[in-house]
Amino acid sequence: MKPESAPPDEPVESLDRLLRLPDPLPPCTRDELLGLYRQMALIRRVEELAAKAYTQRKILGFCHLYIGQESVAVGAAASTSDDYWITAYRDHGHAMAKGVSARAMMAELFGKRTGASQGQGGSMHIFDKSVRFMGGYGIVGAHVPMANGIAWAARAREEERVCVCFFGDGAANQGAFFEALCLAELYRLPVVFICENNGYAMGTPLHRQSAVTDMSLRARGVGMTREQLAGWDVQRVRQRVAAARQHALSGQGPVLLEIVTYRYRGHSMSDPAKYRPAGELEQVRERNDPLTLTRRDLQKDHGLDDAAIEAVLASVEEEADDSWAFAESSAEPDPATLYDFVYAPQTTSLAADTDLSAARPQES
């Protein structure tokens, strides 16, 4: 922690701290890159099936798809697989990248008891404690302060772990986000904040919701280290998140990364995204599609042929179809469990070392 009452140690102008660490990881091996490609393809395929299931009313409520942004979550997972993650409502891709199975994901969307959150959460609230996936949250920006607490706990226990906190460009206008940045830098917490700038806060394009469109500049006012990078190259995301992690664990404080990306679908399934300029989506998909770019790298740098790629995609298709079948055949939550999630059962004794006689209410 910063010593209290420490005077500013440098002029304000120099508070623009860029993440200057070089790429810390060796380049991806062929198998590693193929693994990232497969994970991105699986997320996309599961999301496509989710869209289909939504139109068949097998998935209800709100459903925000991650198609187009896959390289961000998958690249980040490649360098923070053992760390804590917390994210917003567009959480399907993050959950799967962090290790939630396609089955548990799809079953949660179908509202089944085998779902990641037992059918209690739904699309926006995927949780999996076993892989330190601390949830998706539906109040924009509100989970960002929680990342600080997760990091606080990790540091208190002297774990070599950061908390990776994902949120969108829209959340970077929320008060909770600004408060979280202030506290994270003040306490030098091991947090990697990742602003996934997909260009739109629901239907409002970035330039109409923020006077500053490089959202990493939000770090400057609190003296936080920052970097802006393009998000469609999964290998670049992997390296820069690794660098941010290294910085955050070094005790020098958190990092704000703005990772520029694009969502191919509307804000949610009910949004046809007609606010987009004509041709914008097609142009992004043509130039910056994470799957296409990684496929090209696999072929160019690692000599994979089309047959090898198609074999991977076939296995992805199978796994995604299996997730649907699993979700569909799983049991609904038991109505008898309706009241099971009001209070957590007490696991620590309230009375073990205590004489309660003085505390009992007087009988009248």
Added chain:
Amino acid sequence: MATLQIREALRRAMREEMIRDPSVFLMGEEVAHYNGAYKVSQGMLEEFGELRVVDTPISEGGFAGLGVGAAMAGMRPIIEFMTWNFSFVAIDQVINSAAKIWQMSGGQYNIPMVFRGPNGLAENLGSQHSTAVDSIVAHFPGLKVVTYCDAHDAYGLLKSAIRDDNPVCFLESELTYGQKGEVPDQEFLIPLGQAKVRRPGKDLTILSWGKQVLMVEAAAAKLAEQGIEAEVVDLRSLRPLDQEAIYASVSRTRRCVVVHEGYLFAGVGAEIAARVQEVCFDHLDAPVLRVANRDINQPYATVLEKLVGPSIDRVLAAAHRVMGKASPAESTGTNALTP
């Protein structure tokens, strides 16, 4: 048996729990170097250091959210609001995060934390520093809501709140931090959700909680002089609510008055009155009455301020009315200033 101020009883509870469990820490505005805005945490920084008694910037939403995250990750934070009035800029973290994460994670992440600070009427603090949040926080499943009227209960209840595996809203009062009371030297806990009969009686039941309990006891003493034996029950916990204690007392006395801070309209008293009438209807000899804040925002001037909250005179009037005695008791349906 030691005589402690309530602030000392609260401090003793926090100290003991921090010594017992290294995952407990205290965080809030001015809790460390300033020793607490109301000196509840006096000396704790010296004892526990900056990583466990933590000053924050003026950023309630930020540090309340930090507490929630730390609780998810296995700590037991005590988040102090300098007053619950300031919790409104952080209430999203209390209601949408702390109260809901156990449920929406399908029972994977519980939130063992305490939000605490002074609540309700103070003296001449004006409109924005006098709010009672009882009904707001009690509205939501997932939160526990606890309060006390003396040093004994403040100590025993806060210890239980810290050890509880769920988020607890712990409502204190700046007016009573200096109030002295006896607290046994031996450690004890008071389970959450147990009401306490403060004064037995047979003629009517007066339910209350927080610092109003002491005023109600004084009113009960006056009633006794008039030959009316009021049973005074301190609920101590609004969530969970000790319904059995309420129904048992009211079924016996057949009359009930609920006295609390906060407003009548959608107040906690409305909930209790509804439940009592539903469960004890056949035992009731009179309508359940409520004495609470009048339906106005808190004025500053003393002459006006004193008219807002519950008072001995208003409790006496309500008690007379449920006893069928002629009384100019106020009616819920009017805004008349009576008596």
